[in-house]
Amino acid sequence: MNLSLLQLIDSSFPTGAFSHSFGLETALQEGDVVNGDGLAKWIEAYITGSVAPVDGAGVYWAYQYADGLINEGGEAGEAEQKLTALDQLLTLGRLAREAREAGIKIGRRYLHTVEKLYPASGLSSYSNWIRSGVCYGNPSIVHGWICAYLHETPQSTVLSYLYSSANMIVQNAMRAMAVGQTEGQKVLRSLLPMLERQADLLLEHPPSPDLLSVRTIRQEIAAMRHETLYSRLFMS
8 A cells, every 4th residue: 555545545635524424423413322332333334334335345346447447458438338337326326315415525526636636547537427417426436446546456445445434434423422532543443353354355255336235224314314403513
């Protein structure tokens, strides 16, 4: 894993993810998560039931498609067809409207910044597909694409995405609940073995793009209920 990738997954990288809790804020207000242990369980369920089987798989396939286009001289038309179909599956497969809109906002912001940093990456094509209305914009595709351009391995590509997703929730939890910085880092440290296992499982048995599915129904419902909370710190 090179320093370029570390920059992309740093919590200070401007994707706008700090504005979204993906249902955690609902769980906090309703008392389902009240401490560090509860937070760790929530994030583990979020990663294993949603991020890894959907977004992580999206990262894997985006990497494969973009790698074939960038590094192996694949057919541009075929790559565009696969990537646009993947974008639509990842976006429209989200049940909660707020989570769906959050993915689009984060994806487009991630894309905007990465394009500026790596103008030769070819991600301008993705921007054009979004402007033309055939794509929505998704962070999984941006991450897989830029990692292929940076010649990262599939392992580091998927693992870095899972890590940044878990770290995002930890950082946001520290703003929303009585979890200090040390406790937050303890939670994140406890999740590292799980993140590695999920990355290994995904690489060993990558799900077909048309079979991506969320298994965390309770968290999806929490994301749906977020818009009706009495007070909100986050957008989703």
